[in-house]
Amino acid sequence: MPSNVKRKTASEPSLRALQRIVAGVAMLLLLIWFVFGMGQRHSAQQRLDFGKHTFWLEVADTPAKQAKGLGDRSGLAANHGMLFVFNDSDVRCFWMKDTAMPLDMIWLSANKEVLYVANNVQPNTYPATFCANNNPAQFVIELAAGQAKKAGLHPGATMRW
Numbered sequence: 001m002p003s004n005v006k007r008k009t010a011s012e013p014s015l016r017a018l019q020r021i022v023a024g025v026a027m028l029l030l031l032i033w034f035v036f037g038m039g040q041r042h043s044a045q046q047r048l049d050f051g052k053h054t055f056w057l058e059v060a061d062t063p064a065k066q067a068k069g070l071g072d073r074s075g076l077a078a079n080h081g082m083l084f085v086f087n088d089s090d091v092r093c094f095w096m097k098d099t100a101m102p103l104d105m106i107w108l109s110a111n112k113e114v115l116y117v118a119n120n121v122q123p124n125t126y127p128a129t130f131c132a133n134n135n136p137a138q139f140v141i142e143l144a145a146g147q148a149k150k151a152g153l154h155p156g157a158t159m160r161w
Contacts, residue, residue: 046083048141048161053151057083057141070142071098081143083161089136093129096121102145104153107132112139112159120145 048055060066060082070082081103086092089110096103105118116132141159 046161048083048159050151050153050157050159054079055141055143055147055151056080059083059085061085069094069099070101070103074100076101076103076144078144078147081141081147084140084142086138089138091131091134092137092140093131094140094142095129096123096126099123099126104143104145104148105130106141106143106148106153107135107137108139108141108159109136110138112161114153114155114157114159116155117148117153119149 044059046057046059048057056079058081060069061084066084066086069084070076084092092107094105100123102120102122105121107115107117109115115135115137118130121130139159
């Protein structure tokens with residue numbers, strides 16, 4: 001054998017196999033992160049400040065996100081919730097279908113003024129619907145029960161985000 005030709009050793013195939021395994025595991029982890037990590041995130045978040053209180057709200061701005069809402073959750077952290085964003089103002093009615101926890105629902109006008117607050121809406125109220133006394137709303141916020149009262153949210157208050 002010429003001196004400039006390297007002789008293959010038994011470790012080279014093992015090294016290639018190990019590299020393939022590592023690459024496969026990395027791809028699998030990336031796929032798991034994408035499927036489950038992105039699924040856990042649900043959507044973009046919007047920070048909402050009201051007085052001394054800060055809320056982190058997932059944005060539901062598509063019909064699919066709005067239909068699902070918080071229905072797939074078993075709980076909701078304090079100061080977290082969902083902001084439903086609609087393209088126009090209309091009478092918006094919500095229900096507790098597939099929702100496992102009590103919620104506070106806050107309806108807002110196009111200029112982000114609180115129109116109505118439904119406190120401590122229970123899951124067992126389904127199929128009843130909750131509306132803002134027929135006031136047209138462009139935004140609706142859902143928070144864990146008790147958060148609206150704790151923050152002092154009331155009709156006439158203006159939200160900023």
